[in-house]
Amino acid sequence: xxxxxxxxxxxxxxxxxxxxxxxxxxxxxxxxxxxxxxxxxxxxxxxxxxxxxxxxxxxxxxxxxxxxxxxxxxxxxxxxxxxxxxxxxxxxxxxxxxxxxxxxxxxxxxxxxxxxxxxxxxxxxxxxxxxxxxxxxxxxxxxxxxxxxxxxxxxxxxxxxxxxxxxxxxxxxxxxxxxxxxxxxxxxxxxxxxxxxxxxxxxxxxxxxxxxxxxxxxxxxxxxxxxxxxxxxxxxxxxxxxxxxxxxxxxxxxx
Ligand SMILES: [Ca+2]
Ligand SMILES: [Ca+2]
Ligand SMILES: [Ca+2]
Ligand SMILES: [Ca+2]
Numbered sequence: 001x002x003x004x005x006x007x008x009x010x011x012x013x014x015x016x017x018x019x020x021x022x023x024x025x026x027x028x029x030x031x032x033x034x035x036x037x038x039x040x041x042x043x044x045x046x047x048x049x050x051x052x053x054x055x056x057x058x059x060x061x062x063x064x065x066x067x068x069x070x071x072x073x074x075x076x077x078x079x080x081x082x083x084x085x086x087x088x089x090x091x092x093x094x095x096x097x098x099x100x101x102x103x104x105x106x107x108x109x110x111x112x113x114x115x116x117x118x119x120x121x122x123x124x125x126x127x128x129x130x131x132x133x134x135x136x137x138x139x140x141x142x143x144x145x146x147x148x149x150x151x152x153x154x155x156x157x158x159x160x161x162x163x164x165x166x167x168x169x170x171x172x173x174x175x176x177x178x179x180x181x182x183x184x185x186x187x188x189x190x191x192x193x194x195x196x197x198x199x200x201x202x203x204x205x206x207x208x209x210x211x212x213x214x215x216x217x218x219x220x221x222x223x224x225x226x227x228x229x230x231x232x233x234x235x236x237x238x239x240x241x242x243x244x245x246x247x248x249x250x251x252x253x254x255x
Pocket of ligand 3: 198230231
């Protein structure tokens, strides 16, 4: 039973000028799992060997195949001739890019200078040449995020291109796409956490309630409301208030 396959080429058979039993008798191919030899016989008795592909090739596993075709005549002793067949497998774009991570999680201080390289996304591709040339782009990104970060389409470098401000935005996310030259693509997510820096001084505003103050005011009279604000978070936004000097006033937290 002959298995199906496609002819990938016929090799010029070693010629044998003898006739009859001494002429070409048989062909042999070095055993291998991918190729077989099919010998066709034309009506005039000429044998024509054809090399037939039996299985799928995979350039990523093996890019070259070396086979030796041996032609044996029917003489006694038999004589043989060999020829080497070198098969180069060209690449097909059968691998999509694969990102090194599904999610790139990044934490950035809000005072990172504009233009800084903050991280890199990277995808690999098992193919070669343009089939493995990956172009990166943001595929799903809010306009506000796009104004703050750029992605280098060749290197996958992500840089900060706008002023980050924890007080304005604490978290950004985007999707990145990596596309090879043959049109296969992959996606990954980017999560960027912005970390607070103590970049805001407390602001103080004073709302006088009594000014001037009657000298007969009783102690514990509220004479002004002081509003203190610090836009930072955590310890960076904690404010302690005190009045310096020996004055007849005290500060009380408002309820
Ligand atoms: Ca590819
Ligand atoms: Ca390939
Ligand atoms: Ca602060
Ligand atoms: Ca801050």
